[in-house]
Amino acid sequence: MKIRVMSENLANKIAAGEVVEKCASVVKELVENAIDASSTHIKVNLEDGGLKKIEVIDDGSGMDRDDACLAFARHATSKIYKDDDLYFIETLGFRGEALASIASVSEVNMLTCSGEVGTHIHIKGGVMDKVEDAQARVGTTITITNLFYNTPARLKYLKSEVTEANNCIRYIEKLALSKPDIAFTLTNNDRVAVKSSGSGNLLKCIHEIYGLNTSSNMLEIVASDDDFEISGFVSKPSVLKKNRNHLNTIVNGRVVRNNEINRAINDAYNTYKHEGFYPVVVIQIETDPTLIDVNIHPTKQDIKISKIENLEKLLYNTIKKALYDNLLVPNALVDESLNNVNTDFDEFRYIASNVNDATIIQTKLDFTEPKEIKDISADKNAELKTLNLYPVGQVHGTYIIAEDENSMYILDQHAAHERVNYEMIKKKFHDSEVTITDMLVPLSIELSTSDYNTFMENKSVLDELGFKIEEFGINTIIIKSHPTWLTKNFEGDNLKSIVDLVISSGKNFNKDKFLDSLAKMVSCKMSVKANEHLSFAEMDKLLKDLVKCDNPYNCCHGRPSIMRFSSYELEKMFKRVI
Ligand code: ZN
Ligand code: ZN
Secondary structure, three states: OOOOOOOHHHHHHHHHOOOOOOHHHHHHHHHHHHHHOOOOEEEEEEEHHHOOEEEEEEOOOOOOHHHHHHHOOHHHHOOOOOHHHHHHHHHHOOOOHHHHHHHHOOEEEEEEEOOOOEEEEEEEOOEEEEEEEEOOOOEEEEEEEOOOOOOHHHHOOOOOHHHHHHHHHHHHHHHHHHOOOOEEEEEEOOEEEEEOOOOOOHHHHHHHHHOHHHHOOEEEEEEEOOOEEEEEEEEOOOOEEOOHHHEEEEEOOEEEEOHHHHHHHHHHOOOOOOOOOEEOEEEEEEEOHHHEEOOOOOOOOEOEEOOHHHHHHHHHHHHHHHHHHOOOOOEOOOOHHHOOOOOOOHHHHHHHOOHHHHHHHHOOOOOOOHHHHHHHHHHHHHHHHOOOOEEEEEEOOOEEEEEOOOEEEEEEHHHHHHHHHHHHHHHHHHOOOOOEEEEEEEEEEEOOHHHHHHHHHHOHHHHHHOOEEEEOOOOEEEEEEEEOOOOHHHHHHHHHHHHHHHHHHOOOOOHHHHHHHHHHHHHHHHOOOOOOOOOHHHHHHHHHHHHOOOOOOEOOOOOEOEEEEEHHHHHHHOOOOO
């Protein structure tokens, strides 16, 4: 057979594009080929984060000699040959092109066998200089060394060993979550960084990738509409991360990135979590492939989805309901070894991870019936919704100690009061009748011309809420009355901030988002602060009001408002029980 090698110049140009930009792109291409070959076990071995060596071993169907040679010479077989055609190669992201470009900027050894005689191929700088029979089991082992050795300009774009390794780890983690039925192992310098068992059980896979603290705090979701089926797991608000890396969305089996999907997920956690924190989410979305355009980016992670608004709504409502159904008072005592909620350990994860931990913890969790976890929390929730709390006292003018027959509770008085006010105001927004108070002294506010214009443009939203605001000279407004949920003592402060909020909501004014921000802002300002003395009657009222809330467990910014110490935990603390 005749092997033609593409022009090295063209190959390097492709490699310099986005197809191969880091070690993880090489890993991605090799591993995707392994998946396409129906592998059930895929092992990735890195040396120095892939800078020195990237090896992918699979137990897939393997290749005979002809296919093996063609795999690296796809350019030679396609009609795309001229440098001018490069644009199309990049925009369409042809499979196979990447393998050829990897081979053109590195040294490749491939050992593959489809059942009969194995083949060994050696390529350096795109030149296939050895094709020979070899002893091999069925499957493929491909080893890339000296990446970018002949393109120094690209070489210097490679990051440090830690960064390259972490990129590979993140990629394999996401891939493992998208293919729970394939066993993945990733090692760096012989240390295991990712290991999944390929059990086919998604919750077990989440456990293997993210650990016990995460897997034991996941809520299962399942829902569908006419076009989309969604299923998977979302973390309780007690497990949050400082970055979006743990938002895993898988569309028709492929890990994808889509801002609208991420936003819908994030919005569903509104008031359940702090701004700037993100949940751990693994969601599989199944839909008609004609609704998806995967080719808007050559790395194929970004996708465009038709009817995205329907999908957003489905995700938002499903996750929101799952969170609401599983509201819980967080237990104050958490096993310290598991308490990594706020630690950003990602950077060193590949050093810290270790297979043995995973296998030991595994025995503590039973994955056979993931529904069980959900049912237990639903029961607990019903019980907690009927809490009958009595105040015991106030600590440092900031915290309230309360009790019932079974537990002791500590509340953050501001967070608790803020939650009560937030829900009260949100309800008032929907009341058909608005009660209004006239200001004793109307408040006039002078604005800059542009602020004035922006404000007048969106002022109607305040009119609807019952505010009476009129023009009062040049660039000046006057507020004459406001709805009564805005308590008298706080009107001065609040009214200025409300006007500011309308202005800062600006051009792309979104009414729902504005009303939510408004409720958050006003409830915070109207709530009792730290270092404020409360009488027993006030504490009692706050406790009673809080328990009645839809979500008594967080302030509207996601901070906890109440913590529980069960009698058992207290007994354990004081060694009354062991
Ligand atoms: Zn606040
Ligand atoms: Zn708050």
